[in-house]
Amino acid sequence: MSFFDFHTHDPKTPPGQGIVCLPRRILLHPEEFRPHPDGLYAAGIHPWWTSDSDFSLPLYLSRLHNLLLSHPQIVQIGECGFDRCRGARIEVQQQVFEAQVKLSETFSRPMTLHIVRSFDLILAARKHLRPTQIWTIHGFRGRPALAQQLLDAGFHLSFGQHRHPQSYAITPPTRRQQETDSNPEEEQV
Numbered sequence: 001m002s003f004f005d006f007h008t009h010d011p012k013t014p015p016g017q018g019i020v021c022l023p024r025r026i027l028l029h030p031e032e033f034r035p036h037p038d039g040l041y042a043a044g045i046h047p048w049w050t051s052d053s054d055f056s057l058p059l060y061l062s063r064l065h066n067l068l069l070s071h072p073q074i075v076q077i078g079e080c081g082f083d084r085c086r087g088a089r090i091e092v093q094q095q096v097f098e099a100q101v102k103l104s105e106t107f108s109r110p111m112t113l114h115i116v117r118s119f120d121l122i123l124a125a126r127k128h129l130r131p132t133q134i135w136t137i138h139g140f141r142g143r144p145a146l147a148q149q150l151l152d153a154g155f156h157l158s159f160g161q162h163r164h165p166q167s168y169a170i171t172p173p174t175r176r177q178q179e180t181d182s183n184p185e186e187e188q189v
């Protein structure tokens with residue numbers, strides 16, 4: 001791979017060559033997290049997890065808080081966001097998201113966003129919450145008009161294999177990332 005992998009779930013990513021998104025297992029069992037000293041990681045509460053029968057926002061938030069306190073190698077909060085096709089109802093997802101925005105601002109960690117059929121919500125959230133940290137939409141596949149709308153609103157965009165070439169082209173290189181979103185253990189996210 002010849003680019004920095006902005007978003008991957010592959011724990012075998014060579015340290016420093018990408019940002020490895022930690023699975024739910026690590027939030028539930030943080031003692032299992034053994035970061036490589038040169039590794040880069042993302043930790044967050046995925047919107048899909050919000051419909052788990054044992055989901056608990058206070059528990060997940062306190063675990064996330066402690067992970068951020070303990071590990072400077074966790075350089076992003078993510079993936080988090082909104083998904084109208086999966087997860088708890090949107091009001092719950094919004095509550096979970098806003099709590100993570102607070103952590104992002106407190107710990108000065110940018111956010112990596114999973115947004116499915118809810119660009120209206122993320123645009124409204126950014127306008128309403130006025131974050132100082134960078135918010136990057138990961139796996140962006142949208143058309144150029146949507147890309148432009150997001151860029152105008154201050155977002156960064158990360159592109160995987162299924163990118164729209166024109167959307168990629170109009171995104172300034174300083175606000176553009178590339179990713180594999182590789183996930184060798186598909187169900188664990």
Ligand SMILES: [Zn+2]
Binds near residue numbers: 007008009021079
């Ligand atoms: Zn992902």
